[in-house]
Amino acid sequence: MVVGSVAAIGAGLAAIGAGIGIGQIGKGAVEGIARQPEAANEIRTNMIIAAALVESVSLFAVVVALLGNG
Amino acid sequence: MVAAFSICILFFYNISLAQEAHSSHPAEQQPNTKQDKEDELDVAGTILEHIRDDHSWHLWGHTSIPLPVILKTDKGLEVFSSARLSDEHHNPVVYNGNYPYQQIEGRIKVVNEDGSINAEASKKLYDFSITKNVLSMLISVALLIIVFLGVARAYKKTGVSSAPKGFQSFIEPVIIFIRDEVARPCLGHQTDRFMPFILNIFFFIWINNLLGIVPFFPGGANLSGNIAFTFTLALFTFVITNVNGKGDYWKHIFWMPGLPVPLKIFLMPIELLGVFIKAISLTIRLFANITAGHILVLSLVSLIFIFKAISASVVVVPFTVFIGLIELLVGFIQAFIFAMLSALYIGMAIEENHEQDLVL
Numbered sequence: 140m141v142v143g144s145v146a147a148i149g150a151g152l153a154a155i156g157a158g159i160g161i162g163q164i165g166k167g168a169v170e171g172i173a174r175q176p177e178a179a180n181e182i183r184t185n186m187i188i189a190a191a192l193v194e195s196v197s198l199f200a201v202v203v204a205l206l207g208n209g
Numbered sequence: 210m211v212a213a214f215s216i217c218i219l220f221f222y223n224i225s226l227a228q229e230a231h232s233s234h235p236a237e238q239q240p241n242t243k244q245d246k247e248d249e250l251d252v253a254g255t256i257l258e259h260i261r262d263d264h265s266w267h268l269w270g271h272t273s274i275p276l277p278v279i280l281k282t283d284k285g286l287e288v289f290s291s292a293r294l295s296d297e298h299h300n301p302v303v304y305n306g307n308y309p310y311q312q313i314e315g316r317i318k319v320v321n322e323d324g325s326i327n328a329e330a331s332k333k334l335y336d337f338s339i340t341k342n343v344l345s346m347l348i349s350v351a352l353l354i355i356v357f358l359g360v361a362r363a364y365k366k367t368g369v370s371s372a373p374k375g376f377q378s379f380i381e382p383v384i385i386f387i388r389d390e391v392a393r394p395c396l397g398h399q400t401d402r403f404m405p406f407i408l409n410i411f412f413f414i415w416i417n418n419l420l421g422i423v424p425f426f427p428g429g430a431n432l433s434g435n436i437a438f439t440f441t442l443a444l445f446t447f448v449i450t451n452v453n454g455k456g457d458y459w460k461h462i463f464w465m466p467g468l469p470v471p472l473k474i475f476l477m478p479i480e481l482l483g484v485f486i487k488a489i490s491l492t493i494r495l496f497a498n499i500t501a502g503h504i505l506v507l508s509l510v511s512l513i514f515i516f517k518a519i520s521a522s523v524v525v526v527p528f529t530v531f532i533g534l535i536e537l538l539v540g541f542i543q544a545f546i547f548a549m550l551s552a553l554y555i556g557m558a559i560e561e562n563h564e565q566d567l568v569l
Binding site: 180191194 | 490493494501543545546
C-alpha cells in the first residue's frame with residue numbers, strides 16, 4: 140500500500156507550476172537574446188529576477204507543504 | 210578561484226560520501242538480529258536534525274564540539290557548557306542550574322522533577338546561547354573581515370592605479386559587478402550612498418551560502434537556511450527602504466495619483482500590504498532556497514540507506530555532486546537576488562518625480 144501525505148501532492152503541483160513559469164521565462168529570454176544578441180546582458184539580469192520571483196512562489200508552496208507535513 | 214573552490218567541494222563531497230557509504234557497510238553485513246527496527250533509518254528525522262540549529266557542533270562519529278549555553282531566567286544569567294546537557298551516549302540529561310534544564314527537541318526547557326516540561330518557567334527562559342548557527346556566523350564574519358581588510362590594505366598601499374594583485378583580483382570584479390549591474394541601474398546617482406549596504410548584504414549571504422555547502426567543520430551549519438537569519442537581513446532592507454522613502458513613495462502607497470477616488474481607496478490597503486510583503490518574500494525566498502538545497506543533498510545521500518545497497522551510491526554520489534555544483538550556483542544567485550531586490554526596493558523608494566509608474 141502506498142502511504143504518504145497530501146502535502147507531497149501539493150509540493151508536486153507547485154513544482155509543475157514553477158516549471159511552466161520558469162520554462163516560459165527561459166523561452167522568452169532565449170528568443171529575446173536570439174533576436175537581439177547585444178541586449179543579452181540586460182535580458183539575462185531581468186530573466187534571473189523574474190525566475191527568482193516565480194521560484195519564490197513555488198518555494199512558498201514547498202514551505203506550506205512542509206509545515207502541513209510536519 | 211571559483212573553479213578551484215568547486216573542485217575542492219567536489220573532492221570533499223566524494224570523500225565524505227565514500228566514508229558514509231563505507232560506514233554503512235559493516236552494518237549491512239550483520240545478520241539482522243536485535244536492531245531490526247534501528248536499521249530502519251528515520252530519514253525525515255535525520256534530515257531535519259541536520260538542518261536544525263543545535264547546541265553542539267557535530268564533527269564526526271561520536272565527536273562533537275560542545276558550545277556555550279547562555280540562559281537568562283528571572284533568577285539571572287547563567288553560562289554552562291552544552292556538554293552537561295547530554296551524557297556520553299548523547300542522550301539528553303537534566304542539568305541543575307538555577308532551574309533544572311533539559312534539552313527537548315533541540316530546545317532547552319525547564320523541567321519538573323518527574324521530567325515533564327515546566328511550561329510556566331520555560332516561558333520566562335531566554336536562550337542567548339552561542340549555538341551552531343551563531344558560531345558559524347561569527348566564523349563567516351571573521352573570514353569576511355580578514356579578506357576585506359587584506360584587500361583594503363592592498364588598495365591603501367598601491368592605490369587604484371596599479372593592477373590588482375592576489376585576492377584583490379578576485380574581489381574587485383565582484384564589487385564592480387555589484388556596483389554596475391545591481392546597484393547603479395536601480396539606484397542611479399545615489400548608488401554610492403547605498404553601496405556599503407548592498408555589498409555587505411551580498412558578501413555576507415554569499416559566504417554563508419558557501420559555508421553551508423561545505424560538509425565539515427567550519428561549514429555545514431544551515432545558517433542562511435535559518436528563517437531568523439534571513440528575516441533579520443530582510444528587516445534591514447525594510448527599514449532602510451522605508452526610512453529613505455521619499456514623498457512620492459508614500460504618495461504612491463496611500464494615494465495613488467492618476468486614479469479615480471474609489472480605486473485609490475481600494476488600492477491603499479493592498480499597497481500598504483505590499484510594503485511588508487516585499488520584506489517577507491525576501492525572507493522566505495532565501496530561507497526556502499537554501500533549506501531546500503540542504504534537504505535535497507541530504508535526501509539523496511539517504512537514498513543509499515533507504516535502498517540499503519552500497520551499489521546505490523554509484524548513482525547517488527555523482528548526482529549529489531551535481532546538486533552540490535548547482536547549489537554553488539544557487540548560493541551565488543540567491544545572494545545576487547537578495548542584493549538586487551534590496552537595491553530595487555530602495556531605488557523605488559528614493560526615486561523622485563517620475564512621470565510613468567514602474568511596472569513591478
